[in-house]
Amino acid sequence: MIKRPAQRVAVLIDTQNMYHSAKHLYDAKLNFPGIVRAATEDRQLVRATAYVAKSKTGEELSFFEALVGGGIELRVKEVLEFSSGVKKADWDVGMAIDAVKLADKVDAMILITGDGDFVPCVEYLQAKGVVVEVIAFGASTSSELKGACDLFIDISEEADQFLIRSSGRHKPHGQKQMDKDVIGSVINNDRKRPPKRK
Structure with a gap:
């Protein structure tokens, strides 16, 4: 798939999903602004939005400031806390609705998430x-x-x-240290798509 400089791109970030994946796999945090810059390259960024949860303690405020910066x-x-002690702040529906609202304003949508619940959203956008x-x-x-998206x-x-x-943590849990020069693993799902409306 060719990325063209004229492409209008929106980036939607499922921070909870990605935070937990990075923590579980690498015991690390993610540089979301760096990912957005690399993902959009020279294309026209229409909007980059992170969907976040705020606790009563406000401990995540410095993280929020880094995102905005x-x-x-x-x-x-x-974050909602139930009497059972379960905490929840689910953004899946809100993120999907925003993606649908942006569909007429962009040529490409970048979803930063591993959540399979977004498959119907992907299919709608396509x-x-x-x-x-x-x-x-x-x-x-x-x-x-992975199978539903174009890339x-x-x-x-x-x-x-x-x-x-x-500090001191260099290897991902259960995986060998990655070579920083390795090019990202890419799955390209080229298939016939309806042409983008003008």
Whole structure:
């Protein structure tokens, strides 16, 4: 798939999904502004939005500031705590609705998530003529999502570029250290798409 400089691109970030994947696989955090810059390249960025959850303690405020400082808009939802002790702040529906609203304003949509719940959203966007790219960790990404999108980029192959590791931690859990020069693993799903409306 060819990425053209004239392409209008939106980036939607499922921060909860990606945070937990990075923590589980690498015991690290992600450099979301760096991922957005690399993903959009020379294309025209229409919007970059991160869907985040805010706790009562406000411990994530410095993270929010880093996102905003990197040019990423925030959609914030309060974490709900149930009597059972379960905490929840699910953004899947909100993120999918925003993707649908943006469909007429972009040529390509980059979803930074590994969540298979977004497959119907991907299919809707493609039916509208939008090219859908997914960026996530291959090991924790739904196989259905990988198969549905037009382009899947496994950021595990670029871990050194996009991970913020705590000091002394160099190797991902259960995996060999990645070579920083390795080019990202890409699945290109070329198939006939309806042409983008003018």
